[in-house]
Amino acid sequence: MAVSRDKRLGLMAVPIAVLAVLPASPGAAQQAGAATTADSASLIDPAAMAAMDKMSAALQTLPSFQVQSDVTSEVVLVTGQKIQFGGTVDVAVHRPDAFKVVSRADTQTREMYYNGKTFTIYAPKLGYYASFDAPSTIGLTLDKARTEHNIEVPLADLFTWGTDQTVRSRVKEAIVVRPERIGDRQCMHYAFRQEKVDWQVWIDQGAQPLPCKLVITSRTDEAMPQYTAVLNWTLNSVPEAASLAFQPPADAKRITMASAATLAKAEGEQ
Template identity: 25%
Template sequence: MKKYTLFLPLLLLPFILSSQAKYDSVSVLLLDRMSNVLGELTSCNFTLRTMVDEQDVNGSTITHFRNHSVSMAGPDKMTVDTYNEKGHHQYWYDGTVLNYYSHKENNFVTIPAPPTIISAIDSIHKNYEIEFPAADLFYPSLTDDLIENFDVISYAGRAVINEKPVFHIMAQSAYMELQLWISDDSYNLPYKYMIIDKESPERLRYEATFLKWELNPDIPESIFRFIPPPGAKEIKILSVNDIQKQPE
């Protein structure tokens, strides 16, 4: 992963803010610092609570709430355990395949995957449109990606959320707004972020809050291997290309 060295203490960051810059130095340093810390982790556990706005068939906005428990180890191991109003489902990735299991339906899917978490997320999202919670923040190219996709990135100052001191960063483009809160402590881990769709009249949003971080825990490799429960049925899912090839 991309590495950065920060020689400037975070306490001095507000004093180097350039009011003329579209991508101010405070925000860039904080983003790089967060990416550096995430990139140097050998493993982690965290809980993620998400809120997602969607429109129903009548045009009303409905907010869906989801809880995710995530574990990652090295470059090639990940599990995601998700609860939402539709039930309980899990993902297991072991460096060769991704398995998805629905507890409600008692069925599972096995998808061949590239040999790293980031490449697997990219491939599976592209080919099957499966999204992984908060995946964007773990890309080593995060800062460059934000600069490429947003017109302005600014430092909005310090804040306190649920008694947690945080740094507040905002990014704006013509079609999207991103707000990111990074913990104001030695680790500078992501605490919360929000994406707002400015093109929708309802300004639909996605919001995620990180809780219960565990850094570099000793995670048994066995938890990344999927074992089908008794009676579970393997099913197939079509890729985006397969769907496009189907006759109308």
């Protein structure tokens, strides 16, 4: 049976090799660099970047929020065929010290918790949970989960959008597509391109310029698998930090959190 290829997605930029002609002189190199900069600037619509700035500011003004998302992810078989899986991701955030993320699908369910001191991941169908000592901020905790334990928190960009000032420098192309409806919301569709990922966002044109939909396309795989999330926001019900805390069921078993280095070694030995 065909197995899936690596399809990890994320809003990140990783340099790729660029085919270039060696310039005949330093002056030619400067001219080529200037031309490249000018060409890059012409591919970025200021209106698209301004819309992202406005959305980022709106997200950062939310002290707490809840988002219910219908998500679709693609797995690419070695034959090149794409297989889609659906699910839901429910996010509740109490800034600056707590969040709860529940990712449900037929293939697996995971719950992730942060209380300002500890990050916990729980697999309710298996009955196991594991934790690590976490930093004092959500952003640093997400970074530690990813880099030290190889854990990607679904829709983590919603927590930190607007706080990473390097995002702008990673954008190579940005366009305004057109106004479109997502459910009963009138949204504006934007598309962006980075080194190894394309992403699209639909932003609500109502009172709160929040994202209605996200599509992330991997460019590291020639089949270009996608991850799609349709977001539904709840802003009038503020979650308390205590309500997001992890309470292990009586029959749950605690296990040790694996490190990214251990996981990489295990994969290398397979």
